[in-house]
Amino acid sequence: MEATKTAEQGPLAGVRVVDLSTVVVGPACTLALADHGAEVIKVEAPDGDLMRQLGGGARHRGMTGKFMNFNRNKRSVCIDLKTEGGRAVLRRLLESADVFITNMRASALDKLGLDWESLRAVNPRLIHCLVLAFGRKGRYAGRPAYDTVIQSVSGVAGAFEASSGEPRFVPFVMTDHITGQIAAQAIGFALYRRTRTGVGESIEVPMFETMAAFVMREHMGNLTFDPPIGPVGDARILNADNRPVPTKDGYIAISPNTDAQAFAFFDAIGRPELKTDPRFCSVAARTANSLDYYSLRASALRDRTSAEWLEILERIDVPAMRYNTLESLLDDPHLEDAGFVSRVDHPSEGAIRQIGLPNAFSGGNRPETRPAPRLGEDTVAVLRECGFGQDEIDAALRDGIVHGVEREERQ
Known part of the structure; x- marks a missing residue:
């Protein structure tokens, strides 16, 4: 050769x-x-x-x-x-x-x-x-x-x-x-x-x-301090709802992390009052209440199709992408491009x-x-x-x- x-x-x-x-x-x-x-x-x-x-x-x-x-x-x-x-x-x-x-x-x-x-x-x-x-x-x-x-x-x-x-x-x-x-x-x-x-x-x-x-750079967190200031593990990542979110016809991935992204997401799902909710009004609050935040995300998108949500979320600049199976990944249009x-x-x-x-x-x-x-x-x-x-x-x-x-x- x-x-x-x-x-x-x-x-x-x-x-x-x-x-x-x-x-x-x-x-x-x-x-x-x-x-x-x-x-x-x-x-x-x-x-x-x-x-x-x-x-x-x-x-x-x-x-x-x-x-x-x-x-x-x-x-x-x-x-x-x-x-x-x-x-x-x-x-x-x-x-x-x-x-x-x-x-x-x-x-x-x-x-x-x-x-x-x-x-x-x-x-x-x-x-x-x-x-x-x-x-x-x-x-x-x-x-x-x-x-x-x-x-x-x-x-x-x-x-x-x-x-x-x-x-x-x-x-x-x-x-x-x-x-x-x-x-x-x-x-x-x-x-x-x-x-x-x-x-x-x-x-x-x-x-x-x-x-x-x-693993431990991700999850050591509270154990970094001596004595520890909380349990081991990043609760956001370990949340059972940290997975593709179900829509009307499938799944998408969504990750509104900054205040601007989260507040735009609340508007998109018709829940603007959550912007002043003490559980969700800041990055620190959403981190401390990640169980509730992820549960909200997991249940909020079922009324529209994946395509509809992706179009909405792209328009408001909230990070979100399609869900690919092993079969569909090689046909992803971005990878084709x-x-x-x-x-x-x-x-x-x-x-x-x-x-x-x-x-x-x-x-x-x-x-x-x-x-x-x-x-x-x-x-x-x-x-x-x-x-x-x-x-x-x-x-x-x-x-x-x-x-x-x-x-x-x-x-």
Whole structure:
């Protein structure tokens, strides 16, 4: 797979990332890096990233839709790290890399000689990023986890219980997404510091601590003070009525927070007297009486359709938007206007739809993207670019140390 305009246009052009991560949390991080121009070399085992099989339906083995959504703009190199030859190949790739990221357990990295201390000896400019389930200073260090495990222990599911009386998981892998983005951010910070110091560094991004910070920044509130001045949790957000508001024919979301917005909303629902009601006459009053305020909002919109309310609320400048289902979201007219979804031809999967890059640089231009690679599609090209001779490549392929795309096509 040849380089494309993505690498030429992105702000991370020229940054080489060796990505030894799987499933979502690591690939979410490297997707952000790849989408912004970094060359991401995705190192996969002979069976491939688990998401090639775990990600739902596929036209061909190993090319699920979910895998393709998290792995576009990357290059796939298939290496058997169970062999000493495979480990040697990876270490040679890392000699010229700018960033190494993995969500492998720290103990396994140490055994493979891929820990920070070992790698900095051969590449002192390397940014070494380890995404962990739990930070290494705590008693949970070394335990395995997936997204739902972290949602449970970090208080995400507990926030649902505080709101609705029943602990639940957010129905997408939110902790993986957030931790992946934090890891990408940390890598960007480290790359910036390297421009001043000339040396790399080690980064650890623990999922549990990351999500605990997100939850408690939102809900610590009264517990910020010592002693606490009230119960834990933001009552507005935990209110059971903090959800899409029912209308005559569906739902909308509405959020009149400022006095001007709230007072305009009271006029719109035919309750102008609420502007002087001591429960609702100020931001502080509505916050203190959020249960009543949200209950009012939940019952006030049933006499008109969603379209009617959205037109009214837009006219009076009250924040409100349509309610989208999973099916309707991709057809949202704003996303259509923004070109959020594009249709491209994948070399093996045929016509597919790709989600666009939400942020833009330089006046709204977005880099072009290339679809996710087949397993081992770029093995030979990447090894050649990293200084391997053809005889070495042929021997590695013959001995099963590395695999090219031909192996995948035979299966």
